[in-house]
Amino acid sequence: MPDQIRIVLVETSHPGNIGAVARAMMNMGLSQLVLVRPKVFPSPEADARASGGQDLLAAARVVDDLEAAVADCPVVIGASARRRSTLWTAMDPREMAALALEQTVHGTVALVFGRERTGLTIAELDRCSHLVHIPADPDYSSLNIAMAVQVLSYELRMAVLADRPVSVAEADPPAAAAQMEGLFAHLDQALHDIGFLQSGREGRIMQRLRRLFHRARPDQREVNILRGILSAAQGAKSMRASEAASSDHPGIASSAGGPHAS
Numbered sequence: 001m002p003d004q005i006r007i008v009l010v011e012t013s014h015p016g017n018i019g020a021v022a023r024a025m026m027n028m029g030l031s032q033l034v035l036v037r038p039k040v041f042p043s044p045e046a047d048a049r050a051s052g053g054q055d056l057l058a059a060a061r062v063v064d065d066l067e068a069a070v071a072d073c074p075v076v077i078g079a080s081a082r083r084r085s086t087l088w089t090a091m092d093p094r095e096m097a098a099l100a101l102e103q104t105v106h107g108t109v110a111l112v113f114g115r116e117r118t119g120l121t122i123a124e125l126d127r128c129s130h131l132v133h134i135p136a137d138p139d140y141s142s143l144n145i146a147m148a149v150q151v152l153s154y155e156l157r158m159a160v161l162a163d164r165p166v167s168v169a170e171a172d173p174p175a176a177a178a179q180m181e182g183l184f185a186h187l188d189q190a191l192h193d194i195g196f197l198q199s200g201r202e203g204r205i206m207q208r209l210r211r212l213f214h215r216a217r218p219d220q221r222e223v224n225i226l227r228g229i230l231s232a233a234q235g236a237k238s239m240r241a242s243e244a245a246s247s248d249h250p251g252i253a254s255s256a257g258g259p260h261a262s
């Protein structure tokens, strides 16, 4: 999805800024850069500031006007240093990231940045379907362009990471209620078997343990591991008990214990 996000810079004056934008994009996993009439490009200064982002810079497309940069984009988001008049309602960066990622299913989403000195013109803002404003101090709200790209692409990155079904693909399914009840019944039995709980004197231990395990939200495999441990403890206990019964040391079998109050 991040490859469906395009950063568009309009008439950037300083090549160093273009390089810094490329680096910020690389850091955040973005790759599409389009330059509308850059003053100086390509340039060694841009390359130097791009650091590891030179390939991204070399692949940048240079076009003559904003239309050419965004023609294929169903959503065009203008980044504005000023809160404009009521004609535009600006999103904050987080809202922008959620919307942008959602809209990549329809095609490439463009994020448009203006000139260092004068920003985007009214006509260019009119070309945008949405507006985003980084809520900086109103007395000094204009960020360096590469910093603005950094902030917005960071929010996009966070949205991508939050969206990724990593754990769904890799994790075992969560234990269902019936499996949890199986665990609790087993735990109850095992705690009696090993002498930690005694009939009639259980107090609220099981209730507390239920809360503890529910809070941990174990998956199915984890519940199976826990039940394996319980079975092993029960087995060890009964083995010790039978060993003790057949030996001259009956004391061993009654040594396990624990607090019985809740």
Ligand code: SAH
Pocket (backbone or CB within 6 Å): 078, 079, 080, 081, 082, 112, 113, 114, 115, 116, 117, 118, 119, 120, 132, 133, 134, 135, 136, 141, 142, 143, 144, 145, 148
């Ligand atoms: N003096 C210009 C600001 C130019 S900064 C003006 O007042 O418009 C260059 C570009 O960086 C801006 O056009 C905008 O795309 C981006 N930018 C800077 N600060 C921003 C902010 N607070 N929110 C969103 N974009 C910002």
